[in-house]
Amino acid sequence: MSAEGNPRSGGDTSADESRVALVTGGSRGLGAAIVRALASRGLRVAFTYRERADLAEELCEELAESGGERPLALRFDQESETGEDVIAAVLKHWGRLDSLVLSAGIWSGGRIDRLDPEEWWRVVEVDLRGVYRMARAAVAALGDGPAGSITIVSSTIGIAGFPGDTAYSSAKSGLIGFGRSLAKELAGVGTRVNVIAPGFVESDATAEVSDAARERLSSRLLIDRFGRAEEIGAAAAFLSEDATYSTGTVLVCDGGFSL
Numbered sequence: 001m002s003a004e005g006n007p008r009s010g011g012d013t014s015a016d017e018s019r020v021a022l023v024t025g026g027s028r029g030l031g032a033a034i035v036r037a038l039a040s041r042g043l044r045v046a047f048t049y050r051e052r053a054d055l056a057e058e059l060c061e062e063l064a065e066s067g068g069e070r071p072l073a074l075r076f077d078q079e080s081e082t083g084e085d086v087i088a089a090v091l092k093h094w095g096r097l098d099s100l101v102l103s104a105g106i107w108s109g110g111r112i113d114r115l116d117p118e119e120w121w122r123v124v125e126v127d128l129r130g131v132y133r134m135a136r137a138a139v140a141a142l143g144d145g146p147a148g149s150i151t152i153v154s155s156t157i158g159i160a161g162f163p164g165d166t167a168y169s170s171a172k173s174g175l176i177g178f179g180r181s182l183a184k185e186l187a188g189v190g191t192r193v194n195v196i197a198p199g200f201v202e203s204d205a206t207a208e209v210s211d212a213a214r215e216r217l218s219s220r221l222l223i224d225r226f227g228r229a230e231e232i233g234a235a236a237a238f239l240s241e242d243a244t245y246s247t248g249t250v251l252v253c254d255g256g257f258s259l
C-alpha cells in the first residue's frame with residue numbers, strides 16, 4: 001500500500017495535541033528511563049507499576065516539577081490482569097493513546113533440572129502472555145490514532161540464550177516472534193511494532209550480580225561495561241517516536257553481547 005493509500009503511515013499527529021504514551025513497568029529501572037525519555041520529548045505519559053506506588057509517585061513528582069504534564073500512574077499486575085482497565089483509564093484521562101511501550105517483566109532462573117516447573121511457567125506467564133494481553137487490550141486505541149506504535153522490551157538473552165535462563169529466554173525470544181507477527185497484522189492500520197533487546201543494564205534486576213560474574217560478563221562485551229537505563233530509554237523512545245520507517249525490527253542494545 002502506498003503512503004498516500006494509507007493515511008496513517010506518515011507519522012504525523014494532529015497538530016494541536018501532543019502524543020500520549022503508556023509504558024508498563026514504568027516505576028523503576030528501564031521502564032522509568034523510558035518514561036523520562038518520552039516525557040522529555042513532550043509526550044504525555046501514563047505508566048504502570050505493580051507494588052512500588054512510592055516510586056511511581058516520586059517519578060510523577062519529578063516530571064511534574066520539571067515542567068511537563070504530570071504523568072498518570074496506574075497499578076497493574078501483568079500476571080493476572082488483562083490491561084483493559086489501564087487502557088480505559090488512559091483513554092478517559094487523555095482521550096487517545098499513540099504509543100505503547102511494554103517494559104514490565106520479571107526475571108527468575110535456574111538450570112532446567114532445578115527450577116521449579118511452576119516458577120518456569122510463571123516467568124513465561126508474566127513476560128510473554130502478560131505482554132500479549134496488554135498489547136491485545138491496546139490495539140484498537142492505537143489503531144484509532146494517526147501513527148500508533150508498540151515497542152516491546154525483549155532481551156539479548158532471547159537472542160543469545162544463557163545458562164539458567166530457559167524460561168526467561170523462551171519468553172523473551174517469544175516476544176520477538178510475537179512482535180514481528182503483530183507488525184504484519186497491524187500494518188494496515190498504520191501501527192508500527194518494534195522490539196528492543198537490551199543486554200545487561202544497571203537496574204534492581206542486575207544489582208545482585210556479583211563482582212566476579214560482572215567481570216566475566218563484561219569481558220564478553222565489545223563495550224566493556226553494563227548498559228545504563230538512560231541508554232535503553234533513548235533507544236526505546238527512538239523506536240517509538242522517530243523510527244517512522246521501521247516496523248517488525250529488533251534493535252539490539254547489548255554492548256555486543258550477542259555477537
Ligand SMILES: NC(=O)c1ccc[n+]([C@@H]2O[C@H](COP(=O)([O-])OP(=O)(O)OC[C@H]3O[C@@H](n4cnc5c(N)ncnc54)[C@H](OP(=O)(O)O)[C@@H]3O)[C@@H](O)[C@H]2O)c1
Pocket residue numbers: 024025026027028029030031048049050051052053055076077078079103104105106107126153154155156197198199200201202203204205206
Ligand atoms: N535490567 C536488565 O539488564 C535487562 C536486560 C534486558 C531486558 N530487560 C527487561 O527490561 C524490562 C525492565 O527490566 P528492569 O531491569 O528495569 O526491571 P526492574 O527494575 O525489576 O523493574 C521491573 C518493572 O516491572 C514492574 N513489574 C514487575 N512485575 C510485574 C508484574 N507482575 N506486573 C506488572 N508489572 C510488573 C515493576 O513494578 P514495581 O516497581 O511496582 O515492582 C517495575 O516497574 C523487563 O522486561 C526486563 O526483562 C532488563
